[in-house]
Amino acid sequence: MDAIRLCGGAALEGRIPIAGAKNACLTLMPATLLSEEPLTLTNAPRLADIRTMAELLESLGVEVSMLQDGRVLALSSLSLDSTRADYEIVRKMRASVLVLGPLLARAGHAEVSLPGGCAIGARPVDLHQMAMERLGAELELRDGYLHAKAPRGLRGAVIDFPMVSVGATENALMAATLARGTTVIRNAAREPEIADLARCLRRMGAQIEGEGSAEITIEGVDRLSGATHPVVADRIELGTYMLAPAIAGGEVECLGGRLDLIESFADKLMEAGVDVVQTQSGVKVSRRNGRVRAVDVLTAPYPGFPTDLQAQMMALMCTAEGVSVLEERIFENRFMHAPELMRMGARIEVHGGTATVTGVERLRGAPVMATDLRASVSLILAGLAAEGETMVNRVYHLDRGYESVEQKLRACGATIERVKSE
Numbered sequence: 001m002d003a004i005r006l007c008g009g010a011a012l013e014g015r016i017p018i019a020g021a022k023n024a025c026l027t028l029m030p031a032t033l034l035s036e037e038p039l040t041l042t043n044a045p046r047l048a049d050i051r052t053m054a055e056l057l058e059s060l061g062v063e064v065s066m067l068q069d070g071r072v073l074a075l076s077s078l079s080l081d082s083t084r085a086d087y088e089i090v091r092k093m094r095a096s097v098l099v100l101g102p103l104l105a106r107a108g109h110a111e112v113s114l115p116g117g118c119a120i121g122a123r124p125v126d127l128h129q130m131a132m133e134r135l136g137a138e139l140e141l142r143d144g145y146l147h148a149k150a151p152r153g154l155r156g157a158v159i160d161f162p163m164v165s166v167g168a169t170e171n172a173l174m175a176a177t178l179a180r181g182t183t184v185i186r187n188a189a190r191e192p193e194i195a196d197l198a199r200c201l202r203r204m205g206a207q208i209e210g211e212g213s214a215e216i217t218i219e220g221v222d223r224l225s226g227a228t229h230p231v232v233a234d235r236i237e238l239g240t241y242m243l244a245p246a247i248a249g250g251e252v253e254c255l256g257g258r259l260d261l262i263e264s265f266a267d268k269l270m271e272a273g274v275d276v277v278q279t280q281s282g283v284k285v286s287r288r289n290g291r292v293r294a295v296d297v298l299t300a301p302y303p304g305f306p307t308d309l310q311a312q313m314m315a316l317m318c319t320a321e322g323v324s325v326l327e328e329r330i331f332e333n334r335f336m337h338a339p340e341l342m343r344m345g346a347r348i349e350v351h352g353g354t355a356t357v358t359g360v361e362r363l364r365g366a367p368v369m370a371t372d373l374r375a376s377v378s379l380i381l382a383g384l385a386a387e388g389e390t391m392v393n394r395v396y397h398l399d400r401g402y403e404s405v406e407q408k409l410r411a412c413g414a415t416i417e418r419v420k421s422e
């Protein structure tokens, strides 16, 4: 398994291109199932998770072509061979559950393996199930699979989510586009990736209003056409790389980054004393003198502070002046980066969903273990600021969500390389 070796201490100077959003692309790809005509996605990120979704769609009979070195995905589901999302693929990536709504809408039946838990939590799919049942489908959980059928097609309904769920909102939105009648999704997730999905579905002929707000209304149509759609910029990659100059010092411009997609995160960074500005070409971040100030963080559904940036922010707070309290309100087990950061000299106390971080002057490099996607990159950020060498093992987690991290950071002056570990 590969590892990433880095020597901290150098301030960063340079520019980092921000790719298309993983979590937008993972819901845009299954949308191809809603139409027999081709769907082309541009500005696609080149990530392991995208290749896994492509593998899943191909197992259903979708033709997937990765053009322009993977930046363009040409998808065609003229005919489907199967409506079964097999455990062998689903267990690699939870987002596989996003084929459920489109398959029910297109074919009237689906068998989707339960994703199983992952490092950050149990990750149930009860809200996805509830949404499909509200649209008239019958679902049965058997042998680890959700067996779903809608023999009379889907019909519009009011779907009132008891809690915000990004994936369940996406499944409901996609399924509702082909349901008979009107669907209203209440307490809908408001993430920018959902607004991006709605824009793509509208290009395909769907009738949708209210995306980005807590209430989305969809008028079902008989069929959807093909489309070409650019994947929105990745706000989580953006936030991650904004933290690099914040923790290491220096100035970095994140090309293609859009500050309007991460206002709550950017506000926290500025509260900590980091300079953040939107330029014509992206987002410029600099920290020139002295340590950042400790700030408190509370993760919440969009537009709150993104849970996907909590681990990375904790790395910065480990070097801040003062005490920071980070509350993780979305997932039940998303502090696994804490013990690894403590190996680097961080002072962190975790009690349930709350981590209290007392900043230290300098972290010290150490061998550490990546446990999940965002924890991995939090350790790399810490390594940029630590004295000496840090070796981050099991970086396959990293490759699921970040394109060539080492190249992007090395281009800004970081001493970082990928090594083959035995």
Ligand code: EPZ
Pocket (backbone or CB within 6 Å): 023, 024, 026, 094, 095, 121, 122, 123, 124, 125, 126, 127, 128, 129, 163, 164, 165, 166, 167, 168, 189, 307, 308, 330, 331, 332, 373, 374, 401
């Ligand atoms: C999406 O996951 C993202 N993944 C996650 O990013 C992100 O952390 C999460 O939204 C929250 O923003 C993709 O978009 C592919 P949820 P999702 O449904 O849809 C509970 C990353 O690092 N819940 O909004 O699975 C759930 O357990 C990944 O890129 C239920 O109880 O998240 C969690 O506690 C990690 N029942 C909370 O809701 C359900 O049926 C939010 O989950 C569904 C979810």
